[in-house]
Amino acid sequence: MKKRIGIFGSTGSVGRQALEVIKEQDDYFEVEVLTAYRNATLLIRQALEFKPNVVVIADDNLYKQVFKALDPYDIKVYSGDKALSQVMEMETIDLVLMAIVGFSALVPTLAAIRNKKQVALANKECLVVAGELIRQQTLENRVQIIPVDSEHNAVFQCLMGEGNNPVEKIVLTASGGPFKGFDRKKLEKVTPREALKHPVWNMGQKVTIDSATLMNKGLEAIEAHWLFDVSSLELQILIHPESIIHSLVYFADGSVKAQMSRPDMKIPIQFALSYPGRLTSRIKRLDLNQQGILHFEAPDVENFRNLALAFEALEKGGNLSCILNAANEIAVQGFLRERIGFLQIPELIERCMQSVGFINEPSLEDYIETDKFTRIKANEFINNS
Ligand code: NDP
Numbered sequence: 001m002k003k004r005i006g007i008f009g010s011t012g013s014v015g016r017q018a019l020e021v022i023k024e025q026d027d028y029f030e031v032e033v034l035t036a037y038r039n040a041t042l043l044i045r046q047a048l049e050f051k052p053n054v055v056v057i058a059d060d061n062l063y064k065q066v067f068k069a070l071d072p073y074d075i076k077v078y079s080g081d082k083a084l085s086q087v088m089e090m091e092t093i094d095l096v097l098m099a100i101v102g103f104s105a106l107v108p109t110l111a112a113i114r115n116k117k118q119v120a121l122a123n124k125e126c127l128v129v130a131g132e133l134i135r136q137q138t139l140e141n142r143v144q145i146i147p148v149d150s151e152h153n154a155v156f157q158c159l160m161g162e163g164n165n166p167v168e169k170i171v172l173t174a175s176g177g178p179f180k181g182f183d184r185k186k187l188e189k190v191t192p193r194e195a196l197k198h199p200v201w202n203m204g205q206k207v208t209i210d211s212a213t214l215m216n217k218g219l220e221a222i223e224a225h226w227l228f229d230v231s232s233l234e235l236q237i238l239i240h241p242e243s244i245i246h247s248l249v250y251f252a253d254g255s256v257k258a259q260m261s262r263p264d265m266k267i268p269i270q271f272a273l274s275y276p277g278r279l280t281s282r283i284k285r286l287d288l289n290q291q292g293i294l295h296f297e298a299p300d301v302e303n304f305r306n307l308a309l310a311f312e313a314l315e316k317g318g319n320l321s322c323i324l325n326a327a328n329e330i331a332v333q334g335f336l337r338e339r340i341g342f343l344q345i346p347e348l349i350e351r352c353m354q355s356v357g358f359i360n361e362p363s364l365e366d367y368i369e370t371d372k373f374t375r376i377k378a379n380e381f382i383n384n385s
Contacts, residue, residue, distance in 0.1 A: 113134065312353070
């Protein structure tokens with residue numbers, strides 16, 4: 001029987017690549033649910049091609065357009081944020097691919113876990129914001145999260161078959177983004193256009209800017225903490241511009257395992273969909289002979305302060321990562337709209353971390369309140385800058 005997949009955020013970069021994987025592997029997978037926020041045109045096109053049982057358009061205003069287009073094809077159409085969580089109750093979903101960007105993925109991800117769905121998690125922000133809650137719910141509901149993000153997917157693969165063998169440290173690799181080696185003087189002048197040109201990966205706007213500021217690696221460190229139960233001291237970030245080694249695990253006996261491939265998100269996406277098996281794919285193979293030398297260096301935390309801020313949030317815990325994440329989402333929007341400069345991104349995040357109230361053991365409601373309040377504060381800082 002084919003695995004029935006719900007793709008949440010199917011119109012985004014990860015969602016579109018997941019559909020390419022499913023198209024290639026249509027003997028193994030079928031699409032049960034597709035969702036988008038506002039890109040109704042692409043959602044309709046995807047639905048007509050993949051014939052899911054259900055589609056959800058998160059923006060209520062677009063319901064009529066999507067309904068009208070899909071009504072003749074026996075595809076159910078729902079709209080609104082709540083529908084994203086309600087459809088998790090469908091018994092016909094075997095695996096949820098969570099590829100919605102940002103905080104909005106948190107409530108539907110928790111609904112997927114509550115409904116005991118296997119979750120392939122691409123979204124970073126919900127583990128960053130509420131990692132403790134997600135870990136607790138996955139344990140309670142005996143749900144396994146398979147990370148899609150290439151670094152965590154690499155660590156997950158390195159840990160397969162290791163049982164309780166002691167891990168010494170986890171090394172997350174980073175390409176370094178388009179501004180690797182830039183000093184403050186150069187960073188002051190960089191534009192959103194330049195920041196959106198990632199040297200290796202082709203991704204959505206938010207994650208591309210996060211890569212340029214190194215916040216992406218900071219968010220990934222927090223994610224790794226929750227996924228693999230490692231402390232900040234057991235986590236290291238290593239700049240590796242070729243992005244061939246996706247991450248490494250150091251074991252207590254001195255052995256180091258690394259997972260390698262050409263930088264192509266379809267590899268971790270397919271692995272997460274087919275886990276625990278592996279499927280043959282047509283993806284271009286890594287040729288180390290042709291690749292030549294691989295480079296490694298320490299990250300520059302003086303000029304790329306986001307990384308240090310993320311480690312601070314990880315160490316202090318509570319709702320601080322939630323504040324960091326919300327402030328970062330607003331700062332990235334502000335930078336993309338040219339309201340603030342590149343170097344103001346960490347400044348704004350730090351101001352929010354200092355001024356929004358700290359809660360040591362937050363509940364889901366506390367996270368939602370913290371997220372809302374931080375966004376208001378961050379917007380105030382932008383308006384007054
Ligand atoms: P995109 O911006 O390309 O796509 C985001 C998706 O989420 C779209 O389908 C979008 O719909 C939907 N969406 C946006 N806002 C909302 C909302 N408020 N409610 C419901 N749906 C919403 O993002 P990416 O695909 O790049 O990234 C998705 C997640 O995966 C992020 O958390 C990112 O950090 C992570 N990730 C991405 C990687 C990549 O290679 N792109 C790699 C590793 C992790 P619409 O199109 O209609 O706006």
